[in-house]
Amino acid sequence: MVKLQGFQTLTNVDKALKDWLGAWSTKKPQQVALPLVDVCGRILAEDVIAMDDLPCFDRSAMDGYAVRFQDSIDASQSSPVKLEVIETGEVAVGQAKQVWTGSPLPKGADAVIMLEDTNREGNILEIYGPLTPCINIIRHGEDVKKGQLIAKEGTRLNPYNVGLAAALGYSTLRVYQKPVIAILATGNEVVAVGTQVGEHQVFDSNKIILSAMCQELGAETINFGIVKDNIEEISEKISQALKVADALITTGGTSVGGLDLVPDAVNRIGKPGIIAHGLALRPAMPTGVAVLNDKPVMILSGNPVASIIGFEVFGRPAICRLLGLNKTEQHLTLKAKLARRVSSVLGRKTYVRVLVKLEASELIVEPVSVKGPSAISTMTQSNGYVVIHENCEGLKEGEIVLVQMFGNIEVDA
Amino acid sequence: MVKLQGFQTLTNVDKALKDWLGAWSTKKPQQVALPLVDVCGRILAEDVIAMDDLPCFDRSAMDGYAVRFQDSIDASQSSPVKLEVIETGEVAVGQAKQVWTGSPLPKGADAVIMLEDTNREGNILEIYGPLTPCINIIRHGEDVKKGQLIAKEGTRLNPYNVGLAAALGYSTLRVYQKPVIAILATGNEVVAVGTQVGEHQVFDSNKIILSAMCQELGAETINFGIVKDNIEEISEKISQALKVADALITTGGTSVGGLDLVPDAVNRIGKPGIIAHGLALRPAMPTGVAVLNDKPVMILSGNPVASIIGFEVFGRPAICRLLGLNKTEQHLTLKAKLARRVSSVLGRKTYVRVLVKLEASELIVEPVSVKGPSAISTMTQSNGYVVIHENCEGLKEGEIVLVQMFGNIEVDA
Numbered sequence: 001m002v003k004l005q006g007f008q009t010l011t012n013v014d015k016a017l018k019d020w021l022g023a024w025s026t027k028k029p030q031q032v033a034l035p036l037v038d039v040c041g042r043i044l045a046e047d048v049i050a051m052d053d054l055p056c057f058d059r060s061a062m063d064g065y066a067v068r069f070q071d072s073i074d075a076s077q078s079s080p081v082k083l084e085v086i087e088t089g090e091v092a093v094g095q096a097k098q099v100w101t102g103s104p105l106p107k108g109a110d111a112v113i114m115l116e117d118t119n120r121e122g123n124i125l126e127i128y129g130p131l132t133p134c135i136n137i138i139r140h141g142e143d144v145k146k147g148q149l150i151a152k153e154g155t156r157l158n159p160y161n162v163g164l165a166a167a168l169g170y171s172t173l174r175v176y177q178k179p180v181i182a183i184l185a186t187g188n189e190v191v192a193v194g195t196q197v198g199e200h201q202v203f204d205s206n207k208i209i210l211s212a213m214c215q216e217l218g219a220e221t222i223n224f225g226i227v228k229d230n231i232e233e234i235s236e237k238i239s240q241a242l243k244v245a246d247a248l249i250t251t252g253g254t255s256v257g258g259l260d261l262v263p264d265a266v267n268r269i270g271k272p273g274i275i276a277h278g279l280a281l282r283p284a285m286p287t288g289v290a291v292l293n294d295k296p297v298m299i300l301s302g303n304p305v306a307s308i309i310g311f312e313v314f315g316r317p318a319i320c321r322l323l324g325l326n327k328t329e330q331h332l333t334l335k336a337k338l339a340r341r342v343s344s345v346l347g348r349k350t351y352v353r354v355l356v357k358l359e360a361s362e363l364i365v366e367p368v369s370v371k372g373p374s375a376i377s378t379m380t381q382s383n384g385y386v387v388i389h390e391n392c393e394g395l396k397e398g399e400i401v402l403v404q405m406f407g408n409i410e411v412d413a
Numbered sequence: 414m415v416k417l418q419g420f421q422t423l424t425n426v427d428k429a430l431k432d433w434l435g436a437w438s439t440k441k442p443q444q445v446a447l448p449l450v451d452v453c454g455r456i457l458a459e460d461v462i463a464m465d466d467l468p469c470f471d472r473s474a475m476d477g478y479a480v481r482f483q484d485s486i487d488a489s490q491s492s493p494v495k496l497e498v499i500e501t502g503e504v505a506v507g508q509a510k511q512v513w514t515g516s517p518l519p520k521g522a523d524a525v526i527m528l529e530d531t532n533r534e535g536n537i538l539e540i541y542g543p544l545t546p547c548i549n550i551i552r553h554g555e556d557v558k559k560g561q562l563i564a565k566e567g568t569r570l571n572p573y574n575v576g577l578a579a580a581l582g583y584s585t586l587r588v589y590q591k592p593v594i595a596i597l598a599t600g601n602e603v604v605a606v607g608t609q610v611g612e613h614q615v616f617d618s619n620k621i622i623l624s625a626m627c628q629e630l631g632a633e634t635i636n637f638g639i640v641k642d643n644i645e646e647i648s649e650k651i652s653q654a655l656k657v658a659d660a661l662i663t664t665g666g667t668s669v670g671g672l673d674l675v676p677d678a679v680n681r682i683g684k685p686g687i688i689a690h691g692l693a694l695r696p697a698m699p700t701g702v703a704v705l706n707d708k709p710v711m712i713l714s715g716n717p718v719a720s721i722i723g724f725e726v727f728g729r730p731a732i733c734r735l736l737g738l739n740k741t742e743q744h745l746t747l748k749a750k751l752a753r754r755v756s757s758v759l760g761r762k763t764y765v766r767v768l769v770k771l772e773a774s775e776l777i778v779e780p781v782s783v784k785g786p787s788a789i790s791t792m793t794q795s796n797g798y799v800v801i802h803e804n805c806e807g808l809k810e811g812e813i814v815l816v817q818m819f820g821n822i823e824v825d826a
Binding site for chain 1 (some may be wrong): 431439448451453465467468470472474476496513514515516517551555556563564571572573575577579581582583584589600602606607610612613615616617618619621624625626627628636656665668673715716717722727729742743745746747748749771772775776784785787788789790792795815818820821822825
């Protein structure tokens with residue numbers, strides 16, 4: 001049996017991603033109209049346009065009295081202006097009408113004076129200074145103008161744009177159906193979580209992690225189980241998965257070892273098959289990407305951290321596209337100071353796991369001590385990635401770096 | 414009818430929060446054991462301890478051959494060491510055994526040489542340089558040591574600590590039950606989303622926003638509807654809500670106007686009732702906090718932005734405690750440069766809505782043009798808050814400020 005002596009060449013990560021994303025069709029998912037209470041976090045399938053001004057009438061911004069500002073021009077502390085408080089009708093010259101925060105502004109009025117700046121005896125109101133026009137009034141259309149774009153197709157809904165749609169009278173919004181991602185683990189040594197582990201066996205923790213990562217992005221997942229290192233069985237499972245899911249993630253079996261059969265299994269099924277396999281990426285070099293039935297297939301490492309990084313690099317943009325997002329949603333990126341030097345290998349894009357801390361209101365980036373790509377604890381001890389470009393050979397202590405945050409920063413409270 | 418002339422005094426925000434959190438019992442929620450696929454994002458109700466080393470046996474980190482490092486000491490390019498490849502049993506002096514990434518290390522071996530650094534003819538393996546002990550081996554316990562704390566009670570589970578628990582053989586984890594938050598809108602002018610709006614009426618958008626914010630934190634919500642500005646009806650609804658929910662949020666009716674009846678309605682129900690009402694907070698001055706039946710009640714403004722800020726200041730810490738978290742989970746905080754000066758009023762804690770942008774790898778903070786506390790669009794146009802302390806009178810252009818991020822930063826991709 002002839003063995004490949006490692007990967008012959010490693011593909012540049014950006015090139016692999018571009019080629020892969022170009023090898024399957026971009027089509028927007030099916031849509032569904034949902035009530036507003038169910039749309040937060042979903043991807044908008046329509047442009048949301050203001051059907052009217054918001055507010056659609058002038059409102060008082062304060063508890064107080066609606067008046068005509070010109071009546072107040074001569075008012076002063078020593079010589080207050082006296083106005084007649086009316087209960088109904090329009091506010092005429094010399095009149096005032098009580099309003100509460102949010103009340104519609106009575107006709108005739110063009111200013112609101114705050115309750116605490118007035119004195120009232122019976123139906124006589126005293127005011128002690130001049131008002132400017134429109135003071136304490138929320139103007140018709142101040143928040144949003146009719147016809148204004150509120151939220152754009154292909155963006156993710158949050159509490160605030162959903163709230164704005166509600167204020168404008170929307171009761172449902174059209175969102176995209178969630179894509180379904182099948183996840184298949186491979187490996188003779190892998191056993192399902194919740195079962196009994198034998199000697200030299202390991203639990204299928206990758207599936208737990210990758211499912212959770214897919215779900216965090218807003219996709220649904222199907223557990224396609226665990227398959228032994230057998231090319232026929234692997235092919236069979238992959239074919240089944242692609243019948244029911246929008247995309248497939250496999251874990252394990254993707255190095256160049258004799259039992260690393262997933263890329264061969266993929267190529268056996270159809271065209272174009274493997275787009276790239278063996279990447280200039282650390283960790284996660286044995287990652288592969290493929291397309292079958294116009295659906296993306298991500299062939300991730302069996303090593304947990306390598307599978308996580310492979311997912312970040314390829315799974316995230318693919319799933320964002322399947323969700324209907326107009327662009328890839330990255331982790332929130334911040335800038336902070338590197339506490340120690342970090343080494344990397346020239347020609348490899350490197351994902352360094354780091355812990356960002358807030359120390360004396362300074363953001364400090366601690367690289368998490370490097371263990372192999374199987375050490376999940378390096379993920380639980382970190383909250384971000386520093387990505388080192390292929391052209392860089394490490395980063396210096398004290399350098400200001402961009403950090404992609406996947407977790408929160410501990411703040412003493 | 415005598416009216417209060419505005420709030421007599423405004424309470425300091427930190428004092429109000431401390432007094433209020435001290436006025437109801439801290440007790441951890443009920444627990445439930447759930448399978449690992451369902452626990453991500455939930456709050457852990459137990460300490461997770463490593464029951465064994467991870468990995469629990471020495472494993473190969475590479476595809477290659479397991480050997481004894483001492484056999485390799487004299488190897489060189491010109492004079493390779495030749496080893497006998499064995500198929501089964503222990504690796505003795507002068508022997509090698511093929512291994513794949515993740516394979517258990519055969520007995521007798523103490524190093525792994527990568528496939529690509531060897532040459533094999535039949536069962537003779539040539540190696541061309543000396544190996545160091547333990548090279549390319551994932552050591553027993555390298556990831557986690559038996560007895561190590563993996564995740565702490567009262568913290569939120571993420572894909573990585575759940576994955577680590579899976580790798581260690583956990584199949585379920587005990588998490589806290591979700592708290593239930595009742596949300597009640599008040600106001601004669603407020604109508605439910607999805608119904609017909611009359612002249613001078615507004616939709617109950619606050620409930621949509623606050624429900625989504627509660628759910629983002631991991632709480633469940635009950636829509637307690639909309640009640641008119643009638644003190645008996647308000648009291649009745651509040652009493653009902655506190656029978657079924659762990660906390661109550663009301664919106665509207667909390668200024669000092671004649672129709673602002675919620676604080677009175679609360680005090681009518683029982684003790685201690687209102688803890689603070691009228692806060693040195695901008696926006697959201699009319700916010701109130703109360704305790705009834707040992708449950709927290711948040712009396713938020715009817716103005717959308719004021720209700721959102723009131724929720725951030727009081728709802729967030731209260732709900733974090735009800736979730737079982739050991740401390741309040743804040744938004745991710747970053748540092749960035751203020752693009753323009755921002756004014757604030759001395760003595761008021763001020764929440765400035767800002768848009769953080771990444772420009773030429775510099776993080777820039779643009780204050781979102783200030784509109785009244787009813788303008789929801791200021792939330793949809795921003796992605797963070799800059800909080801100005803009571804002792805500060807505004808912030809200068811170019812100042813480096815801390816930003817609490819509630820949204821992502823747009824990155825051109």
